[in-house]
Amino acid sequence: MRAEVIMPKVDMDQETGTLVEWLKKEGEEVKKGEPLFVILTSKATIEIEAPESGILRGVRAKKDDVIPVTEIIAYIVSPDEKFEATVEKTSQVVIPTEKTGSTTVKPPVEMPAVPAMVAGGNLQVRATPLARAIAREKGLDLASILGRGPRGRIYKADVLSAVEKGLGTSTAKPASISGQAVNVPAMQIPLPNARIRERIPMKGIRTVIAQRMSYSWNSIPHIYESVNVDMEEVVRLREQVNPAIQDRTGLKVSYTAILALVVSRLLPKHPFLNSSFTGEEVIQWADINLGIATSLEDYLIVPVVRSAQEMNLEGIVREMNRLLDAARSKKMEPADMSGSTFTITNLGMFGIESFTAIINPPETAILAVGKMIDTPVALDGQVVIKPMMNLTIAVDHRVNDGARAAKFLTELKSMLENPYLLI
Secondary structure: OEEEEEOOOOOOOOOEEEEEEEOOOOOOEEOOOOEEEEEEOOOOEEEEEOOOOEEEEOOOOOOOOEEEOOOEEEEEEOOOOOOOHHHHHOOOOEEEOOOOOOEEEOOOOOOOOOOOEOHHHOEOOOEOHHHHHHHHHHOEOHHHOOOOOHHHOEOHHHHHHHHHHOOOEOOOOOEEEOOEEEOOOOOOOOOOOOOOOOOOOOOOHHHHHHHHHHHHHHHOOEEEEEEEEEOHHHHHHHHHHHHHHHHHHOOOOOHHHHHHHHHHHHHHHOHHHOEEEOOOOEEEOOOOOEEEEEEEOOEEEOOEEOOHHHOOHHHHHHHHHHHHHHHHOOOOOHHHHOOOOEEEEEOHHHOOOOOOOOOOOOEOEEEEEOOOEEEEEEEOOEEEEEEEEEEEEEEEOOOOOHHHHHHHHHHHHHHHHOHHHHO
């Protein structure tokens, strides 16, 4: 018996995974279903279980290696089976270099970089958004890179391989946005003449976050709209429901959970905000899958409350707590991290009064939530103190105009100031 241990694909848009650590050593016995190694994806740190019982052999990936999904990184063999080390030469692993933090791809066969041609001789380049973003950043011509995916689709690893080999470089190549060429000159910013405290290589999830946010900011035309909300009735509602829910679940009701409930009831009336844009069409989603941006250690994850429109407040509280516990214990499932259709990000607990957020592609909107602040407000000719909260929505202007965002915020404000309308 010989079972392959591969870099798993835990979400639809994952191309690579970073090996964080092995939980078993070469030659050590493992049991099916027990944690074998830990990986880092663009969304979370996850423990991966052993696919079979046996002896761990042929370990060929080490800590901080960035590995394409489905690539073999080790084997599990029977205790009495003789293992031949020659099998280690068959796979392809992306390994960061220690000096620069860049990556080197070791392909089993060298292939010429031949661009795919379509009928009529026109050049057609198929590439993932992440691959396009990296190529644009590195000044590479995608047409000169060989893609390993279906129909020549170019992945991140293909671009990184071209970078290492010095293929396809171009200077200030125009980036195409909606069919129009935009010149983006290459820039080299000199470092300051100052003492270096520390050099921290960009790797793992920080690299992926940087690439995804750069892609969103450079590709999606954002527009922002804000509103201040009187949270007095929400505070009163929370005081009323929190004791009962805490008695049943042992969990406190957060303001983020109440916001998630209200947003989940409101989004079905605003389908363009609960949608994705493919470049050719807008897909409106029937389910409200809320991404809840969560700060964890030194990085950000976005666990997903799926089908939130079908949950009551207690259900949302339970699910948010389950997702947070799973993230902390590195036991998140693929469904816990993918498929969000709208994101809520709350920095109020850090004292931030208001801020603007970057859309999490392929979504078309994100809601930024600020701190609740006791604020003097004019009411019926008098000045009263109200707990005010700033909400700022960012929307993809290719899909949504200002009026759509304004209507959503206006209705959201109304529902938060009159939360009993949910009953």
